[in-house]
Amino acid sequence: MQVQKSFAEHQEGTLYLVPTPIGNLDDMTVRAIDTLRSVDLIAAEDTRHTGQLLSHFGIDTRQISFHEHNTQQRIPELLDKLRAGANIAQVSDAGMPSISDPGTELVAAATAAGIAVVPLPGPNAGLTALIASGLAPQPFTFYGFLPRKATEQAATLASWVHHPATMIFYEAPHRLAKTLATMADVFGGDRRAVVARELTKKFEEFSRGTLAELQAVAANPRGEYVIMVAPGDGVQSGATDDAPTGTVIEQVQAIIDGGAAPNAAIKQVAKRLGIPRQDVYNEFHGIE
Structure with a gap:
């Protein structure tokens, strides 16, 4: 068993997981700003994007890129710096690191190496959308982005038809129409759902209705989307022809x-x- 005392004295550095605004810069917390100012290095998903945020708050901490395409290259380098005593903040472009964003592998490597990992609370699109959705806020299940292939997406959703919790998904604008159509096919067009877009921004919008009605939302998709689907009936079916399992x-x-x-x-x-x-x-x- 490993016990981490986050704010005890450490010989090694600390890895801070710092959420960033999902749209409105005023959602940046004082603690997040202070952390980004005080660390030795910021590992950013996109240094240009994060650079705009740092400039807005007058933060001049050095950045290094850390994204899905250089994860394996960067992790040993970042671990070496942490072992040497450097404090590092990891940020994604928006929201919580590791939640449909880079960070998971770095956290796993740091904890395995006995390095303290300290999370900061902050913005998250899924929970922000959920509390205003009008659907049951708990229990909920967060999935994130569904598989892109239509067959894999349908198979995944089919296994969730009876799931007894509100389901939260992320989707890009160019895939919104197909995803909503598949959801209507699999869950049934009369299943209640909510589609939220541009959260915390000027054009924030919630569309509430059935999956059949929400097809209209995809006619002119703009921005990033959160799709929330009402719970199923909770029936636990066996692995029969009517209850498929697997890919x-x-x-x-x-x-x-x-x-x-x-x-x-x-x-x-x-x-x-x-x-x-x-x-x-x-x-x-x-x-x-």
């Missing part, structure tokens, strides 16, 4: 293992998920 490939293979021909299994999974047979065929056979 699309796993579902097809399970039916084949039961004695069905591949094409019959593909057809059955397509019908089960409510998606085109060709999409399932391509996924199963690895055709892009």
Whole structure:
């Protein structure tokens, strides 16, 4: 067992996880500003973006890039600095580090090395949207971004049809229409949901209705979106034809293992998920 006393004396440096505003710069806390001023280095997802934030608050702390494409390269370098006594703040472009943003691997490496990791509270798009959604705020389940492939997305959502908690998803504007359409197909068009966009900004907007009604929101998508879907009925179904489990490939293979021909299994999974047979065929056979 490892016990961390965050504010005890340490020979090593401390890794601070500092949330940044999701839109409105006034949401930056005094503690976050003071931390960014006092650390030796800021590991930023995009140094240009974070540079604008630092400039706004008159912070001149040196930055280093830390994003999904250089994680493995940067972690040893950052750990060496922490072991040498440097204090480092890690930030993403907006919101909480590690929540659909870089940070998870660095935190795991730092804790494994016995380095103190201190989180600061701050902005989070999912919870900000949830408390104003009008849906049950608890229990809730945060998923983040769904798989991009239609078949994988449908399979993931299918396993959540009966989930007894409000579900929170993130989505980019160019994928909003397809995601909402898939949700309506899988959950049913009459399932209550809320779509929030541009949170804390001038054009903040909440659209509340059924998944069928919310298709209209995707007609002119702008900004980043939070989609919240009302809880299911909580029925715990077994792994039957009406209650699929696993990825699309796993579902097809399970039916084949039961004695069905591949094409019959593909057809059955397509019908089960409510998606085109060709999409399932391509996924199963690895055709892009």
